[in-house]
Amino acid sequence: MPTTPATATHSSSNGTAEAIMLELVDEDGITIGTAEKLAAHQPPGQLHRAFSVFLFDEQGRLLLQRRALGKYHSPGVWSNTCCGHPYPGEAPFAAAARRTHEELGISPSLLAEAGTVRYNHPDPASGLVEQEFNHLFVGMAQDELRPDPEEVGETAFVTADELAERHAEAPFSAWFMTVLDAARPAIRELTGPSAGW
16 A cells, blocks of 8 residues: 555554544534444444545546455445545545545546435445445546555446446445435536436
8 A cells, every 4th residue: 555644644663554543423424533443343333434436437437446355344346436434634535535546546536525425334244334424526537547456356437327237236335326326416417417327
């Protein structure tokens, strides 16, 4: 993982990873504390800040990623372009741009806020729970992808119709449709009516 100002404080001097802390929030998205990442996802889950990114190409196709098999949460399933958690005190927009670069090797262009959504999604496969106050972002993917294989198993650009077919056949993350539906108004504004989102 590249070291950025945000990630530098989350790695120790001897190269071992420190516990990743998440920002706990109330139902209005107001910060109320912190919790270790895995602990926040243990049932019944602690409500925490998250983000989801949806990037599109010039043809209005959505960039999906299949999560790497080595990930502890939802490995091997398809999901939106990028998702994750801001570090405590990190702005969601900055976290979204940071993680998109770390996972996919690109800097999104025209990245814009697309609202928030709150959800509670248990993941039957892992037994973990997504209790999230999720900040949504939409933008464009205009650079060549350089995915980190430890994070991303596969990528695909899909039309709205191709997504419907893929979603019927392949496993997707528990939160995918919730965040996609919440982001649709901003997606339509970005891609135009002809893209079919």
